[in-house]
Amino acid sequence: MQNPYLPYPVRIDEIITETEDKNLKTFKFVFLNPADEEKFAYRAGQFAELSVTGKGEIPIGIASSPTEKGFVKFTVNRVGLVSTFLHSMKVGDIMGIRGPLGNSYPWDVLEGKNVVIIGGGFAFTTLRASIVYMLDPANRSKFKEINVIYGARTPGMLLYRDELAAWERRDDIKMHITVDGATDPDWKYNVGFVPTITEQKAPQADSDTYAIICGPPIMIKFTQPVLDKMGYAHDHIIMSLENRMKCGIGMCGRCNVGKEFVCKDGPVFTLAQLNTMPKEY
Amino acid sequence: MKVITIDKKDWASGLEKTKSAFQVFGPVKEKEWHSFKALGPGEQPDMAYNNTRLSPKFLVEPQTDPMFTYSLDEAKEGHHILKEVRKDIAPKAVVGIRPCDAAAFLLVKRNFDTPQYQDPYWLEAYNSMTFIGLACNAPCSTCFCTSAGGGPFNETGLDVLLVDVGDSFVAKSLTDKGDKWLSAGGWASATDASGKVEALKQAAETKITSNVRTDNLKTRPTTQLYDAPFWEDAAFSCINCGTCTYSCPTCWCFDIQDEVRGTSGIRMRNWDSCMFPMFTLHGSGHNPRSVKVQRVRQRFMHKLKYYVEKYDDGIQCVGCGRCIRLCPVNIDIRKVCNQMNDYDPAACVCPA
């Protein structure tokens, strides 16, 4: 019997400190057994359990895109027991990853559509995976217009800054980067909260346009009315939930929202689905 | 499906014989309470018991169960890589289990044996077992199995059903596993005691006077039940001790923890409970079920609504009555179930 709790062993290949407060690091892993990479075939929007022997496991969104080969990437915020220990680990250390887990963004539905990505803070990880996936030369023609609204408190708190700058220079993706406030006189993008920039920059709703939102609860709370006002139907608003997890496979019982398990039936739900579920997230 | 009679004077010697083919577990009295124990040579189960205080679920899902071992010593080959702890899959016989507790394993199995994932720890333990049930001739006042999909002589989930008819047990074998166990005991006198058994069964069923109504649970909208006015009242006296979930044969929730001593560690799982605030606490401090009423509601909604809707085959409760008998503040699932089933906001004129 296949053991769904057994992680694939990986080696830390690279660690990048992403933000000026040093609380977010990106870990690039390579599989110790090359054949495991194929077994780990994933879609953007899925997550994995990062397994640190001696400490435990944490569910983290996959930040690399399935089009990037030879490694997998995760960006981890330092919070508690496992994430703090992970931040102290070094290149070359051995750990594990278990997955891919969860359902991913609905790529079959999104094909042929306009995609509006709205992200805030460090919840940009699976959104990065999605952008890299859609911009891949083999995939770009499958999607119509791509808009990205991404905000952080300050310029130094934005993730993946080099990539953001490179995307800004392209003409096949419309970037709307914003910060709550900037002291840097050279800041050449937007200043303002994500809901405000969404109202100004997001395309009007139509049946071919889907919004994917990921961010802190406060951002979601104020962005949703904006999308409502712009006419986005609730089955065209896609969100990724977060709940405390252990097993990641729908067995340990803690991550449920109503009868759905965020780990197995989610983490991605449409707002139309969430409207029928208790608000336990 | 053969039916045989086991004369009580041949019971103990036959059971001894089964021990060469099976590890045998049975109800044993310890201080005031019964519980399931492995029976060594010469040890006999107390077949006159009522039921165990804790359910026998721990035989399949132990309260603490090692899943992996590992070494943190970088000088060792394979350090920091998890190694599976395999289950003892030698045949086991659980003798004298009550029909409700055996049926409970089948409700729980739906959680651990899914099309997408199979839990090897749970399934290997479960599959290694042969369940020898003991029909209830004298159910308790808190039993409501007959309205929870079962009954005192229910055969679901059993390999053999024993009925105590006085000076003998009537043993009905229900599966190949059951046949094997009966042959291992050397019991073989065929019988037709169906009249006697039927009379005892009817007598037992009429002794069960409490019941739950479940017919509307599936169709009531989730959000309507979730927002119903009776939760504050239902949760008012609960102290979140978790006794109800720990004693319940159909509660399966668990936690996973790492534990290290020196450079060797284990990853294990432990029973957990939706009654505990830590169960859902995020690292950020946010907690979607931070207050008691949310946790009490989760326990009942899971058993009586979410499960019902998900599997469309009844409630996640076999009516054993343990949570009712053991709750220190007398919270009664029968009352809550009936409240949920009968709740109709359109018809409700009084608050709760």
Ligand SMILES: Cc1cc2nc3c(=O)[nH]c(=O)nc-3n(C[C@H](O)[C@H](O)[C@H](O)COP(=O)(O)OP(=O)(O)OC[C@H]3O[C@@H](n4cnc5c(N)ncnc54)[C@H](O)[C@@H]3O)c2cc1C
């Ligand atoms: C689907 C999903 C994707 C996520 N993606 C990311 C990401 O890309 N980057 C990132 O930094 N964080 C992400 N998180 C949040 C991250 O899982 C938690 O911050 C992390 O588990 C905290 O663990 P800890 O051991 O440091 O904290 P502690 O508070 O010590 O937590 C102990 C244990 O509780 C569980 N736990 C605690 N908080 C959470 C939580 N918010 N969500 C789930 N389990 C929790 C974990 O099992 C953890 O090991 C994601 C969560 C989910 C559910």
Ligand code: SF4
């Ligand atoms: S046994 Fe009773 S008091 Fe204890 S958690 Fe359960 S309902 Fe609450």
Ligand code: SF4
């Ligand atoms: S009566 Fe209580 S303890 Fe028994 S199965 Fe139902 S919920 Fe569990």
Ligand code: FES
């Ligand atoms: S994390 Fe265990 S059920 Fe979802």
